[in-house]
Amino acid sequence: MNVLMINGSPHEKGCTYTALREVATSLKKQGIESEILWIGKGAIHGCNACGSCKTTGVCIFTEDLVNEASAKAKACDALVLGSPVYYASMNGSMSAFLDRLFRVISKHMALKPGASVVSCRRGGASATFDQLNKYFTISQMPVVSSTYWNSVHGNTPEEVLQDLEGLQVMRNLGSNLAWLLQCIEAGKANGVALPEREKPIATNFIR
Secondary structure, eight states, X not given: OEEEEEEOSSSTTSHHHHHHHHHHHXXXXXXXXXXXXXXXXXXXXXXXXXXXXXXXXXXXXXXXXXXXXXXXXXXXXXXXXEEEEETTEEOHHHHHHHXXXXXXXXXXXXXXXXXXXXXXXXXXXXXXXXXXXXXXXXXXXXXXXXXXXXXXXXXXXXXXXXXXXXXXXXXXXXXXXXXXXXXXXXXXXXXXXXXXXXXOOOOOSOO
C-alpha cells in the first residue's frame, strides 16, 4: 500500500512538510509507504474550465506538476493534502493546483481514503481544514480524522516541533489512516463488494 502526500507550501521543507513527515513516520511503522510531492514555488495556472481533461485524461497546462500528481494519485491507495494557512484559507498555489488536479482524478478516487493536514501560525486552521476536505467529499473519498482537527502551529519547523499536541495529532492521523487502509484490504480479500452505483443525475436549476 502507498499513500501520496501533496505539500502545497512554497517552502519545500517548512512547517507543512514537518507535519506531513510526522504522518509518514506513523504510516511507516504500520508498514505503509508514502511519498511527499512538493508542488514547488513557481506559478501555477488556475483551472479555466476548458473541459479538455474530460476527453484526454490530463490537464492542458503542462508547466507544473499537476499531471504528474494525477498519475500518482490514480495509482495510490490514499491521498493526504497539506497546506499552510493564508488569510484563513489555503494558499493560492495549492488552491489552483487542487482545482485542476481533482478535475482530472475525481472519478478515479472513489472510496480511497483522504486526509487533510494544515499548518498555521495562529488562526485559520479549521477554515482551511474544511476547505481541503471538500475535495474528498465531492469525490466519494472517506475522510480520515484524528484526535483533533489535523493542524500544527508554528512559524518555523522548529516551532512546529514544539507543538507536542499537534505532532501527536499527526501521528494518530497516520495510525488511523493505516488502520482504514488495512480494513479496506481485508474487506477486498474477504469478498466485501463495493457499493452499487446509480447512474448519475444532474439537476439544473435554470432551464
